[in-house]
Amino acid sequence: MTSKAVMAELGWKGARQTRLEKAVTSSLGDDEFLRMTEVLRFPPQFFTTAPGSRVDAADLLFRAPRSTTSTEKEYLAQFAAALGDFLDSLDSRWPLPPVKLPIFDNGTPVTYAAGTVRERMGISPDAPISYLTYETERCGVPVITRLRRSRSTGALSWDPVDDDTGLSEKHLGYSTRVGEYGDRPLVVVRASGSWERTRWTVAHEIGHLVLHAGGGEVTEDQELEASRFASELLAPAACIAGEVPKVPSLMNLVPLKLKWGISIGALIRHLSASELIDVQRYEMLRRQLYTRVNPDTGHTWGKTEPGWDAREAERPRLLARWVERCYGANSAAMLASHQLIWPQDVLEDFLAGQRAAPVRSASPSMATSEGSKGGTVIAFEQFRQRRRA
Numbered sequence: 001m002t003s004k005a006v007m008a009e010l011g012w013k014g015a016r017q018t019r020l021e022k023a024v025t026s027s028l029g030d031d032e033f034l035r036m037t038e039v040l041r042f043p044p045q046f047f048t049t050a051p052g053s054r055v056d057a058a059d060l061l062f063r064a065p066r067s068t069t070s071t072e073k074e075y076l077a078q079f080a081a082a083l084g085d086f087l088d089s090l091d092s093r094w095p096l097p098p099v100k101l102p103i104f105d106n107g108t109p110v111t112y113a114a115g116t117v118r119e120r121m122g123i124s125p126d127a128p129i130s131y132l133t134y135e136t137e138r139c140g141v142p143v144i145t146r147l148r149r150s151r152s153t154g155a156l157s158w159d160p161v162d163d164d165t166g167l168s169e170k171h172l173g174y175s176t177r178v179g180e181y182g183d184r185p186l187v188v189v190r191a192s193g194s195w196e197r198t199r200w201t202v203a204h205e206i207g208h209l210v211l212h213a214g215g216g217e218v219t220e221d222q223e224l225e226a227s228r229f230a231s232e233l234l235a236p237a238a239c240i241a242g243e244v245p246k247v248p249s250l251m252n253l254v255p256l257k258l259k260w261g262i263s264i265g266a267l268i269r270h271l272s273a274s275e276l277i278d279v280q281r282y283e284m285l286r287r288q289l290y291t292r293v294n295p296d297t298g299h300t301w302g303k304t305e306p307g308w309d310a311r312e313a314e315r316p317r318l319l320a321r322w323v324e325r326c327y328g329a330n331s332a333a334m335l336a337s338h339q340l341i342w343p344q345d346v347l348e349d350f351l352a353g354q355r356a357a358p359v360r361s362a363s364p365s366m367a368t369s370e371g372s373k374g375g376t377v378i379a380f381e382q383f384r385q386r387r388r389a
């Protein structure tokens with residue numbers, strides 16, 4: 001809502017709203033207060049609770065496309081701030097995983113930074129990261145998914161990513177630090193069906209968090225640096241060097257892509273930047289990727305690469321898990337009875353796109369006890385048939 005609309009609804013005139021917004025605390029009459037909570041559709045408790053996180057549009061680590069309006073940036077900042085307060089309230093009930101991500105000085109080499117982050121994640125230097133979103137959250141960095149359409153905002157302005165250009169500075173996610181003391185890193189990613197893009201965006205945002213913690217507008221160079229970090233985190237050049245085919249082609253790079261979980265687009269840039277392929281080979285592969293058409297999808301290979309359907313896109317789980325732990329709830333609707341300070345549609349945005357609980361019947365003892373009732377046996381048979389199909 002614009003200020004004008006709010007003032008009109010509440011019958012406020014002149015500088016009254018500005019005065020209310022600027023004051024540290026204000027008193028309103030009961031009727032006026034109630035009316036305000038109705039107009040703004042937030043619970044009364046929201047207005048009587050001091051905010052903890054302060055996030056400014058300038059604190060967001062991302063390079064916004066030129067078309068991003070200041071209102072949109074402000075929205076992204078306030079969304080992060082609200083998430084920060086939500087995380088703080090969860091943390092006070094059940095401590096969140098401690099933050100294990102380091103912060104590096106300007107100019108730290110990307111290979112060193114990525115190697116250290118792998119170490120903090122407890123992943124060996126020569127092993128692929130099987131589920132990056134989980135490892136990230138285990139390091140104390142909650143990952144939030146934004147859906148294209150939400151009840152609180154309607155359809156978001158969401159420029160289609162022009163994959164065929166191969167440009168990487170489009171806004172697929174952003175990161176920042178939240179919490180009363182600004183020490184809780186947070187990654188927000190757009191929901192995408194592409195598993196390659198989802199993983200890569202998370203890796204790229206970790207790059208910003210560890211390399212560009214100083215904040216301020218993200219520069220073109222920092223954008224490139226975060227991207228180089230992402231590739232190095234997913235597929236350390238020193239480890240993959242021995243696995244690169246002698247004459248790399250789009251097709252013979254697929255096993256490397258699938259093993260390390262990195263798109264061919266990012267992989268060929270990475271191989272070129274790490275001097276594992278020469279410039280001519282890189283240009284040739286790049287041209288093929290963005291001009292040849294994948295017959296299964298009708299898009300170029302750049303948009304739907306070979307192996308595009310080999311995995312499901314990663315989804316976060318930490319927030320849903322903590323809501324379960326703290327409130328025994330597994331949906332925003334189930335939080336209603338807890339009188340939180342946010343309306344249900346905003347809580348739905350917080351919890352959007354979280355992964356469901358892992359299926360427990362995977363454990364042999366469970367399978368046996370459930371199998372005797374017959375249920376799991378059928379489910380497993382269906383699963384096998386799907387696999388065969």
Ligand SMILES: [Zn+2]
Nearest residue numbers: 062063223226
């Ligand atoms: Zn970026």
